[in-house]
Amino acid sequence: MNKLQVGIIGASGYGGAELVRLLLNHPDVEVCAISSHQYTGQPISALYPGFQNCTDLVFIEQEQVIEKSDLIFVALPSGLSEPIAKACIEQGKKIIDLGADFRLASSTEYEKWYGKPFGDPQLHALSVYGQSELHHDQIKEAKIIGNPGCYPTSIELGCYPAIVAGWVDTDHIILDSKSGTTGAGKKLTENTHFPRTNEAFAPYKVGCHRHTPEIEMMLSEMAKKPVKVTFVPHLLPINRGIVSTIYLPLKTDVDLETIHQTYQEAYQNDPFVRVLDLSKVADLKFVTYSNYCDISLHMDSHTHTLIVVSCIDNMIKGAAGQAIQNMNIMYDFERMHGLTTIAPSF
Amino acid sequence: MNKLQVGIIGASGYGGAELVRLLLNHPDVEVCAISSHQYTGQPISALYPGFQNCTDLVFIEQEQVIEKSDLIFVALPSGLSEPIAKACIEQGKKIIDLGADFRLASSTEYEKWYGKPFGDPQLHALSVYGQSELHHDQIKEAKIIGNPGCYPTSIELGCYPAIVAGWVDTDHIILDSKSGTTGAGKKLTENTHFPRTNEAFAPYKVGCHRHTPEIEMMLSEMAKKPVKVTFVPHLLPINRGIVSTIYLPLKTDVDLETIHQTYQEAYQNDPFVRVLDLSKVADLKFVTYSNYCDISLHMDSHTHTLIVVSCIDNMIKGAAGQAIQNMNIMYDFERMHGLTTIAPSF
Amino acid sequence: MNKLQVGIIGASGYGGAELVRLLLNHPDVEVCAISSHQYTGQPISALYPGFQNCTDLVFIEQEQVIEKSDLIFVALPSGLSEPIAKACIEQGKKIIDLGADFRLASSTEYEKWYGKPFGDPQLHALSVYGQSELHHDQIKEAKIIGNPGCYPTSIELGCYPAIVAGWVDTDHIILDSKSGTTGAGKKLTENTHFPRTNEAFAPYKVGCHRHTPEIEMMLSEMAKKPVKVTFVPHLLPINRGIVSTIYLPLKTDVDLETIHQTYQEAYQNDPFVRVLDLSKVADLKFVTYSNYCDISLHMDSHTHTLIVVSCIDNMIKGAAGQAIQNMNIMYDFERMHGLTTIAPSF
Amino acid sequence: MNKLQVGIIGASGYGGAELVRLLLNHPDVEVCAISSHQYTGQPISALYPGFQNCTDLVFIEQEQVIEKSDLIFVALPSGLSEPIAKACIEQGKKIIDLGADFRLASSTEYEKWYGKPFGDPQLHALSVYGQSELHHDQIKEAKIIGNPGCYPTSIELGCYPAIVAGWVDTDHIILDSKSGTTGAGKKLTENTHFPRTNEAFAPYKVGCHRHTPEIEMMLSEMAKKPVKVTFVPHLLPINRGIVSTIYLPLKTDVDLETIHQTYQEAYQNDPFVRVLDLSKVADLKFVTYSNYCDISLHMDSHTHTLIVVSCIDNMIKGAAGQAIQNMNIMYDFERMHGLTTIAPSF
Incomplete structure (x- = not known):
C-alpha cells in the first residue's frame, strides 16, 4: 500500500517537532517534507538532536511542503494559516491546523481576541473544529481541521x-x-x-x-x-x-x-x-x-x-496527538496508529 | 535583657525544625529546649545537617521542654496538644500550637473532621485562633494560640x-x-x-x-x-x-x-x-x-x-513564621524580628 | 506468524513495568504473563494507571509465568534469579535477567560484592553478559543473559x-x-x-x-x-x-x-x-x-x-530497552522493533 | 555607631541582587546606593518583587554609587571593573569585585582566557584574591578584592x-x-x-x-x-x-x-x-x-x-556571601554578621 504523504509546516517549533516525532512511528504515513521559516536548509536533527539516526529530514520551503504532501499539518503562530489553507484547498489537499485560525466559528469573536476578522470566510465554511471525540463525524468529511487548543x-x-x-x-x-x-x-x-x-x-x-x-x-x-x-x-x-x-x-x-x-x-x-x-x-x-x-x-x-x-x-492529546487522531479519522486509519505510547509512570 | 526562653515540642518534623531554624536567628529569644519522640538523645544536626556549627541542641523529653521554657511551640500531629496545653497553663506558661487542635471553635465540627470531640472544652475557652493580621488584639492577650493551617x-x-x-x-x-x-x-x-x-x-x-x-x-x-x-x-x-x-x-x-x-x-x-x-x-x-x-x-x-x-x-507564613509573628505580638517584640529574610527570587 | 510468548517476573518494580510498557508495543511478541510477589491477583493498571485501556494483564505466580512463556525476563532484586534460571533451562526456555546475578564472570568477585558465591556455577557457564553492541555474537546463541547494569x-x-x-x-x-x-x-x-x-x-x-x-x-x-x-x-x-x-x-x-x-x-x-x-x-x-x-x-x-x-x-538502554535489544538479537527480530521511540527533547 | 555605607554596582544581575538581599539584613552596614545600566531609575522591587516592603532602593548611575559609598561591591560581567576600581582607589574607597578582573595574578593568563591583558597593572598590585579562609590576613589589609569564582x-x-x-x-x-x-x-x-x-x-x-x-x-x-x-x-x-x-x-x-x-x-x-x-x-x-x-x-x-x-x-559562599565575609574581615565586623541564615533542609 502506498503510504499517505504528510508534510509539516512549522516543524521547528514544539508542536511541529512533536508531530514529526510521533508521525515517524506511524505505520500508514510517510513524513515527506517539513518546513521552518527560520531554519530552512538545516536538518531537524541539528535543532533537536534526539532525531539523529531516526530521520534525515531537512527543513525546506513551505510551498514545497504543500506541493509534496497529500495532507499538511500547520504548526505556526496564530494568524498565518489562512493563505496556506487556501493553497492546500486549491491543490486538492487537506490541512490540519494546530493554531487558532480555524477554531472559532465566529469572525466577530475571532477579531475580539486575535485583532482581525476572518480574511476569507469561505475557507472557514469548509473547516471543522477537530475535537476528535465530540466531532468525529464531521472530521471524517472535513478538508480543513481547526485542531483544538490544549x-x-x-x-x-x-x-x-x-x-x-x-x-x-x-x-x-x-x-x-x-x-x-x-x-x-x-x-x-x-x-x-x-x-x-x-x-x-x-x-x-x-x-x-x-x-x-x-x-x-x-x-x-x-x-x-x-x-x-x-x-x-x-x-x-x-x-x-x-x-x-x-x-x-x-x-x-x-x-x-x-x-x-x-x-x-x-x-x-x-x-x-x-x-x-x-x-x-x-x-x-x-x-x-x-x-x-x-x-x-x-x-x-x-x-x-x-x-x-x-x-x-x-503536546500530544492537546496538540500533535489529537491532530494525528484526526488524521486517522479522516483517512480511516486504525485509530491507535501513531498513538500507542503508554505513559511512563516514572 | 534576659531573652525569652522558648521550647519546641516535635522539633524533628518539618514544622518544628523550621521553627528552630528561624528562632535561632531571633534576637529576643533563646531556644532552650527541643523534643522529639523518635529521636530523643540525638542532636538536631544529626537529622538536619544544615544545623551543624549553628546549634548544639539535642532532642530531650517533652516534659523537660515545658519545664525549661517560658513559651512552648507544639508541632505535633493533630490530637496530641490538649494535655500539653493543660500542663503549660498549669505551670503558668504560654503555648502556640501549630497543629489543628485549637483552631476550631466548635467541638462538633472538630469531631466531624478529626474523629473525637474536644477533651477539655475549658482549655479551648482560653485559646485564640492566631491569624496574626486579623486577630491581632486577641493574640496579644492569649495564653493558648491555635496557629492557623497553611x-x-x-x-x-x-x-x-x-x-x-x-x-x-x-x-x-x-x-x-x-x-x-x-x-x-x-x-x-x-x-x-x-x-x-x-x-x-x-x-x-x-x-x-x-x-x-x-x-x-x-x-x-x-x-x-x-x-x-x-x-x-x-x-x-x-x-x-x-x-x-x-x-x-x-x-x-x-x-x-x-x-x-x-x-x-x-x-x-x-x-x-x-x-x-x-x-x-x-x-x-x-x-x-x-x-x-x-x-x-x-x-x-x-x-x-x-x-x-x-x-x-x-512552612513560614503558613506555619513557623506565623507562629513567630504571633509570639512577637504576645510578647511585644519588634514585629519583624526573626522574620527578616527576603525571598531569594532565584 | 505466531508471536513469541514472553513473560516478566517482577513486573511491579520499575524495571519490570518498563519492560511491559515497551513490550506491549513490540510487533513480534505477546506479553503473556507477568508476576509480582507483592501484588499477585491485581491488574498492573491498578499499580500504574497509565496501563488502563492498554492491557488487562494481572500479576500471577512466577511459576505460571515460566510455564506460559517462551522467553522470561526477570526483574527482581539481586540474588533471586538462579533458581528461576534453572527452572527455565530445565523447561527449555530462555531467560534475560535484569538483575546482577549473571553479570559477573567470577564467583569470587560476586561474593565480595553480594555476600555469597554462585550457587550453581554450571548455570553461569551457560550465561552471557548481554552488552548488546559488544557481545552481539555470544548473545545470539545464549540461553541465559545477564543484562548489564545501567x-x-x-x-x-x-x-x-x-x-x-x-x-x-x-x-x-x-x-x-x-x-x-x-x-x-x-x-x-x-x-x-x-x-x-x-x-x-x-x-x-x-x-x-x-x-x-x-x-x-x-x-x-x-x-x-x-x-x-x-x-x-x-x-x-x-x-x-x-x-x-x-x-x-x-x-x-x-x-x-x-x-x-x-x-x-x-x-x-x-x-x-x-x-x-x-x-x-x-x-x-x-x-x-x-x-x-x-x-x-x-x-x-x-x-x-x-x-x-x-x-x-x-530505564531503557540501561535496563528494559537493552533487554529487548538482546531479545531481538536472540530471536533475529528487526533490531529496532519495540525500541522506535524518539526522545521527546522537551 | 555609624553604619558603613555600601553600594552595589550591577545590582540588577543575580550576584548583585543577592548582595542586596543579604546586606539589607547586615547589622553593621547600610546599603546606600545601587546601580544598573539597564534599569536606571527603577526600584529594585520592580525587578525582583520579593524586595517589596523591604527596601525602597532605586537603581542610580554607577558614578553616584561610588560617590555615596565607603565600600563598593561590583557585580558586572568580566572586563568592566578596572575603571571602577581606579575611581574607587582615587576616592579613597574600597572595592570588592565579584567578577573575574582581579582574580588572576598573571596578566598573561588573564589575556589567554579573557582576550586582553590587564589594562592597569598597578591596580592589580593593590588587589588580593579574596579566598576568605585561605587569604584571611591579606584580605584584612586589602583595598581591592578579587572575589573568587564559584x-x-x-x-x-x-x-x-x-x-x-x-x-x-x-x-x-x-x-x-x-x-x-x-x-x-x-x-x-x-x-x-x-x-x-x-x-x-x-x-x-x-x-x-x-x-x-x-x-x-x-x-x-x-x-x-x-x-x-x-x-x-x-x-x-x-x-x-x-x-x-x-x-x-x-x-x-x-x-x-x-x-x-x-x-x-x-x-x-x-x-x-x-x-x-x-x-x-x-x-x-x-x-x-x-x-x-x-x-x-x-x-x-x-x-x-x-x-x-x-x-x-x-550565589552565597560562591559569590555574594563570600564577598560579605570578606567585608567582615576588612572592617573587623563579627564574622557571622549578614550570614546567619541556616540552610532550610527542605
Whole structure:
C-alpha cells in the first residue's frame, strides 16, 4: 500500500517537532517534507538532536511542503494559516491546523481576541473544529481541521457528559487549569527562564486567556445556549501536561454514581478518554507522553458541586496527538496508529 | 535583657525544625529546649545537617521542654496538644500550637473532621485562633494560640477585605489551592516518592480536606453569616509554597480599582501582607523562604467574578513564621524580628 | 506468524513495568504473563494507571509465568534469579535477567560484592553478559543473559573504542556518573523523599558501588589486562537518565579527530549508539525515553586527557530497552522493533 | 555607631541582587546606593518583587554609587571593573569585585582566557584574591578584592589541606563540578530555557572553562609548584548550589582518618567550612541559601584515590556571601554578621 504523504509546516517549533516525532512511528504515513521559516536548509536533527539516526529530514520551503504532501499539518503562530489553507484547498489537499485560525466559528469573536476578522470566510465554511471525540463525524468529511487548543481539549472532554445531561448551573462554571512549560513554546521568555520558573508557580492571563472563546463556543454547543465561563490558566514548573480542575455547580439532584455511569457511557467507544473509577484522582503522571485524557469525578456534596479533574499531555492529546487522531479519522486509519505510547509512570 | 526562653515540642518534623531554624536567628529569644519522640538523645544536626556549627541542641523529653521554657511551640500531629496545653497553663506558661487542635471553635465540627470531640472544652475557652493580621488584639492577650493551617492562612488573607465589604456572593466561593510537598511532611509516602511526584500534578482530598471547616469558620466570621466553600488542594512538584486561586463571584457592582484600594487600606499596617499593584500577578517565587503573603487582584468582568491570587511559603507564613509573628505580638517584640529574610527570587 | 510468548517476573518494580510498557508495543511478541510477589491477583493498571485501556494483564505466580512463556525476563532484586534460571533451562526456555546475578564472570568477585558465591556455577557457564553492541555474537546463541547494569552500560560504551585502541593510561581512569532517581526504584527511601531530593544533589556509595566489578570486568576485557577504576555515582534530582563523565588520561600522542573517527567506525553498525560530531556535547535531554546512547568526545590537551560524555536513559538502554535489544538479537527480530521511540527533547 | 555605607554596582544581575538581599539584613552596614545600566531609575522591587516592603532602593548611575559609598561591591560581567576600581582607589574607597578582573595574578593568563591583558597593572598590585579562609590576613589589609569564582571556591576549600600536606599526585587531579542554573545568570539563553533544561543534564565547556586558570593558580600556590588540572563543569537542573567531586590520587601512604583529622584542624577556626564526619556525604541540600561549605572525605583504597566532595551555594559562599565575609574581615565586623541564615533542609 502506498503510504499517505504528510508534510509539516512549522516543524521547528514544539508542536511541529512533536508531530514529526510521533508521525515517524506511524505505520500508514510517510513524513515527506517539513518546513521552518527560520531554519530552512538545516536538518531537524541539528535543532533537536534526539532525531539523529531516526530521520534525515531537512527543513525546506513551505510551498514545497504543500506541493509534496497529500495532507499538511500547520504548526505556526496564530494568524498565518489562512493563505496556506487556501493553497492546500486549491491543490486538492487537506490541512490540519494546530493554531487558532480555524477554531472559532465566529469572525466577530475571532477579531475580539486575535485583532482581525476572518480574511476569507469561505475557507472557514469548509473547516471543522477537530475535537476528535465530540466531532468525529464531521472530521471524517472535513478538508480543513481547526485542531483544538490544549486547555480547551482538557476542559471540553471534562465537561461534556455533565453539561449535555443538563445537570449543570452553567452560570457559575469555574475552570482552573495548570499547564507545563512546553505550552509556552520554544521561544525564550522571562517566564520560562529556569531559575525564574523552577520552584515557582503562578497564574497568568487571569480571566483573559485567548482559549476562553473556544471553550465557551463548545460549552454553549453542549448546553444548547450561551455559556460564559471563568477560566484561569497557571504555569506549572514541569515540562508537560495540563490538569484542569473543573467546578460545575449542580442545579439538579443527581448522585455521583449516576454521573460516573453517564461519563463512562459517553466515552465507552473512545479509547483515549479514560473515566477513572470513583475514589481515584486523575494525575498528570499517567497521561504524559501519551494521547490519553484521564478524567476523575468528585462530589462536594455540602456545596452540591461536581468537581471534574481532567488531565492530558498538552503536546500530544492537546496538540500533535489529537491532530494525528484526526488524521486517522479522516483517512480511516486504525485509530491507535501513531498513538500507542503508554505513559511512563516514572 | 534576659531573652525569652522558648521550647519546641516535635522539633524533628518539618514544622518544628523550621521553627528552630528561624528562632535561632531571633534576637529576643533563646531556644532552650527541643523534643522529639523518635529521636530523643540525638542532636538536631544529626537529622538536619544544615544545623551543624549553628546549634548544639539535642532532642530531650517533652516534659523537660515545658519545664525549661517560658513559651512552648507544639508541632505535633493533630490530637496530641490538649494535655500539653493543660500542663503549660498549669505551670503558668504560654503555648502556640501549630497543629489543628485549637483552631476550631466548635467541638462538633472538630469531631466531624478529626474523629473525637474536644477533651477539655475549658482549655479551648482560653485559646485564640492566631491569624496574626486579623486577630491581632486577641493574640496579644492569649495564653493558648491555635496557629492557623497553611491553606487557611493564604485563603483568609485573600478573602478578608472583599467579604467584609459585603461584595461577594458567598454561596459560590471556589477555592483552588496548590501546595508544595513540604506540606506533606517528613514522613515517606507514595505521593512524595520522587519519581512519582516529580513531573506530576494532581489534586487530592478533593472537596473533603480537613482545612475546610477552619476556612469556613473564618469566612463566616467575616461575612457575619454561615459560609460554605468548595475547597480543592493540589500537590505541586516543588518544595515550598502555597498559591490559592480564589474565585469570588460579585453580587454588587464594584470596580477593580475600588476593590484594590480597599485591600490596600485593609493591610496598610500589616507589613507581611503585600497587595500587589493592579496588572501584577502574585507568584510563589517572591514569597518562598519569607514570611510574606502576596495578593493580586483580577476581575473577570464578563462573568463578574473577582479572582484573588494569594501566595505564601507554607512552612513560614503558613506555619513557623506565623507562629513567630504571633509570639512577637504576645510578647511585644519588634514585629519583624526573626522574620527578616527576603525571598531569594532565584 | 505466531508471536513469541514472553513473560516478566517482577513486573511491579520499575524495571519490570518498563519492560511491559515497551513490550506491549513490540510487533513480534505477546506479553503473556507477568508476576509480582507483592501484588499477585491485581491488574498492573491498578499499580500504574497509565496501563488502563492498554492491557488487562494481572500479576500471577512466577511459576505460571515460566510455564506460559517462551522467553522470561526477570526483574527482581539481586540474588533471586538462579533458581528461576534453572527452572527455565530445565523447561527449555530462555531467560534475560535484569538483575546482577549473571553479570559477573567470577564467583569470587560476586561474593565480595553480594555476600555469597554462585550457587550453581554450571548455570553461569551457560550465561552471557548481554552488552548488546559488544557481545552481539555470544548473545545470539545464549540461553541465559545477564543484562548489564545501567551505569556499566553508559561507561562501557563510552570507553570501548579508546581502550581497545590502546591509547589510555588505564591506571588513572576516573568515572563520574550521575543518575536520575528511577535508578533507586519504587521503594520509598529517605533519599527519594521529594522535599529531601528535589533541589539537592550529592554522590552516594562513593568509591564502593556494586557496579564497580562489572565495569572493571569489561574494561579489563577491552584492555586485555586487569583494569581498576575509580567510580563515583551521584543522584540527580530528575526522573530518568544517566550521564557518565569519563576521564581517560592518554598515554600516546593521538589527536581528537583520530579518536572521533575511531569511535564512529566502532559504532557504525550500531544504530543505538550515536557518536556526536566534535564540538557537540551529549545531553540527557536527547536520549531519555529512548534506547539511544549518545557519546561526545572532548580533549583537555593541557593535561592530555580524553573526556568522554556518555548518556543513556537508565530505564531503557540501561535496563528494559537493552533487554529487548538482546531479545531481538536472540530471536533475529528487526533490531529496532519495540525500541522506535524518539526522545521527546522537551 | 555609624553604619558603613555600601553600594552595589550591577545590582540588577543575580550576584548583585543577592548582595542586596543579604546586606539589607547586615547589622553593621547600610546599603546606600545601587546601580544598573539597564534599569536606571527603577526600584529594585520592580525587578525582583520579593524586595517589596523591604527596601525602597532605586537603581542610580554607577558614578553616584561610588560617590555615596565607603565600600563598593561590583557585580558586572568580566572586563568592566578596572575603571571602577581606579575611581574607587582615587576616592579613597574600597572595592570588592565579584567578577573575574582581579582574580588572576598573571596578566598573561588573564589575556589567554579573557582576550586582553590587564589594562592597569598597578591596580592589580593593590588587589588580593579574596579566598576568605585561605587569604584571611591579606584580605584584612586589602583595598581591592578579587572575589573568587564559584567553582574555584568549592574546589580550593576541598583541596587545600590535602595538597598542602603533600599527599597528592598533582599530575592527575580531576575536578568534576556540577552547578545549579543561577550560575548562568539572569540572561535568557537556550541552555536555561525551562523545557530544555528541566529533566536534562550535561557538562559544558568541557576542559576549557575560564575558572581553570584561577583554580590552577591557587592549587599551585598550595603545592608550591605548577599544578594543572582537568576541570569539567556540568549544569544541574536546579536553582542553586555547586557540588565539586574532587579526585586526588595519593602518592603517599596515608589513611583516611589522618586525612580527616588534618582537614578538621585546617578549618577549626573557620565556622563556614564544615568537615563532615567520616561516612557522611556532603549534600547540596544542607548548604543552599547559606554561606557554608560542606566537605566530605572518601577513600577509594583499591585505586588509592582520595575523593573529596565539596558543596556550596554558588550565589552565597560562591559569590555574594563570600564577598560579605570578606567585608567582615576588612572592617573587623563579627564574622557571622549578614550570614546567619541556616540552610532550610527542605
